Amino acid sequence: MIYRSPISPGLSWYEASVANRPAYPSLDGDQRADIAIIGGGYTGLSAALRLAGGGADVVLIDAHRFGDGASGRNGGQIGTGQRAWPTELESEIGLERSRALFRIAEEAKAELLSMADDHGFDIDYRPGQISAVHKKRWVQGYRNHAEAMAERYDYPHISFLDREETAAAIGSKRYHASIRDIGTGHIHPLKLVVGMAEAAEKSGTRLFENTPAHAIDAEGAGVRITMEHGTLHASRCLVATNAHGDAFQAEPVSPRHIMPIRSFIGATGPLDNADAILPGGEAVDDSRFMVRYFRKISGDRLMFGGREAYSAKTPGDISGHIRKQIAEIFPDLFDVDIDHVWGGSVGITLPRLPFVRTIMPGVTSIGGFSGHGVMMATHTGRLWADAVMGHRDDLKLLQDLDIPPFPGGVALRKPLLFLAMTWFAMLDRL
Numbered sequence: 001m002i003y004r005s006p007i008s009p010g011l012s013w014y015e016a017s018v019a020n021r022p023a024y025p026s027l028d029g030d031q032r033a034d035i036a037i038i039g040g041g042y043t044g045l046s047a048a049l050r051l052a053g054g055g056a057d058v059v060l061i062d063a064h065r066f067g068d069g070a071s072g073r074n075g076g077q078i079g080t081g082q083r084a085w086p087t088e089l090e091s092e093i094g095l096e097r098s099r100a101l102f103r104i105a106e107e108a109k110a111e112l113l114s115m116a117d118d119h120g121f122d123i124d125y126r127p128g129q130i131s132a133v134h135k136k137r138w139v140q141g142y143r144n145h146a147e148a149m150a151e152r153y154d155y156p157h158i159s160f161l162d163r164e165e166t167a168a169a170i171g172s173k174r175y176h177a178s179i180r181d182i183g184t185g186h187i188h189p190l191k192l193v194v195g196m197a198e199a200a201e202k203s204g205t206r207l208f209e210n211t212p213a214h215a216i217d218a219e220g221a222g223v224r225i226t227m228e229h230g231t232l233h234a235s236r237c238l239v240a241t242n243a244h245g246d247a248f249q250a251e252p253v254s255p256r257h258i259m260p261i262r263s264f265i266g267a268t269g270p271l272d273n274a275d276a277i278l279p280g281g282e283a284v285d286d287s288r289f290m291v292r293y294f295r296k297i298s299g300d301r302l303m304f305g306g307r308e309a310y311s312a313k314t315p316g317d318i319s320g321h322i323r324k325q326i327a328e329i330f331p332d333l334f335d336v337d338i339d340h341v342w343g344g345s346v347g348i349t350l351p352r353l354p355f356v357r358t359i360m361p362g363v364t365s366i367g368g369f370s371g372h373g374v375m376m377a378t379h380t381g382r383l384w385a386d387a388v389m390g391h392r393d394d395l396k397l398l399q400d401l402d403i404p405p406f407p408g409g410v411a412l413r414k415p416l417l418f419l420a421m422t423w424f425a426m427l428d429r430l
Ligand SMILES: Cc1cc2nc3c(=O)[nH]c(=O)nc-3n(C[C@H](O)[C@H](O)[C@H](O)COP(=O)(O)OP(=O)(O)OC[C@H]3O[C@@H](n4cnc5c(N)ncnc54)[C@H](O)[C@@H]3O)c2cc1C
Pocket: 007, 038, 039, 040, 041, 042, 043, 044, 061, 062, 063, 064, 065, 066, 067, 068, 069, 070, 071, 072, 073, 074, 075, 076, 077, 078, 079, 211, 212, 213, 214, 240, 241, 242, 243, 244, 245, 247, 248, 249, 250, 263, 264, 265, 293, 305, 343, 344, 345, 346, 347, 366, 367, 368, 369, 370, 371, 372, 373, 374, 375, 376, 377
């Protein structure tokens, strides 16, 4: 087995907690398939699983191991709706389209859980999500949001918590208020990857790891994918490389639309006072632009994400940085042991909505879930598969979002992003 340099840094707690993570062979020589999928995260795996279930002949390749991109290493929070609130989207795309996107996201949530059940794998689902307000002047906006979701989106699962209620729910006095969503929850992300890969293989998908695609070209009415040690010929192809599109430069379009932001997570050792933190077992995200997100894992550890970086270089002393962020919220944990630290690349788009585009005949690229891919990447892969099989055409709603490229293309997006993020980080602090 070849192991190339890791695509994401650090050994995650998830990897340490999954006893048997299956390994798949690499692909050498010539292969033919109806459908080729490049990228074995949620998008690619769920598309493969759905297609194979419908009898299609599918080959899926990943440059690394499945889940080594964002899918096996994220915060595990499912969320509700798209990354941006439906109430925010209304002003950009209108109420009707915002409602349609909300409906898709609700289906994404339901189908995520039913898929795991149907295929008999456990993703450690726990209900409950709290979105906490770190600035006093935003409290009313959160209260309005809870009301609007019930009134305009027929979503009655969000309730407003005032300062005291928030302190009791989180175990921290740091936040001014919050909203609690009992219609969503959080999962073990790597178990979702492993479960989908095993189910896809059982359904007949040919799965290959450590097999980067280097080029995608038209070939007659189909597609030719050039790999390190061979060629894959297919009638159609899904590019599901997300934030990692520029690593092997198999095609130029996705990297112009999807930018990687690195996000880092730490997991503490077992806590003495674990019962005082999040007694209801919810996951938390907060109102910063550079979101802090945390939850308890395995009952008595705290998993905390929030350190971000905008270059490929891994920052130094991530543990120290995350410990400091934890202590801002839970001062008693100022010297907590952090057992695992890891990072990954979040693929973001300019409007923070998914990127879905036909990039050449027979080839679709999907990604850019902007930190909201646990349910949406999984679902969008499935929607693409359903469109290919002619089952439903909800993919069009996402395709019609027509995500613009980053100004300045791949060369300029990083310096521009760095400036923008530094600005937003400063606003978060003020
Ligand atoms: C630290 C972190 C925290 C996050 N937290 C959350 C969260 O709490 N909730 C949420 O909803 N979302 C979260 N996200 C985002 C979520 O993880 C992603 O949106 C989702 O996993 C995207 O899945 P994907 O399949 O599109 O991409 P990925 O999982 O990134 O998969 C892309 C795959 O393509 C492969 N690849 C790339 N180039 C090639 C090539 N040329 N040939 C072959 N293979 C290739 C890569 O090896 C990789 O495995 C988080 C992300 C990170 C990094």
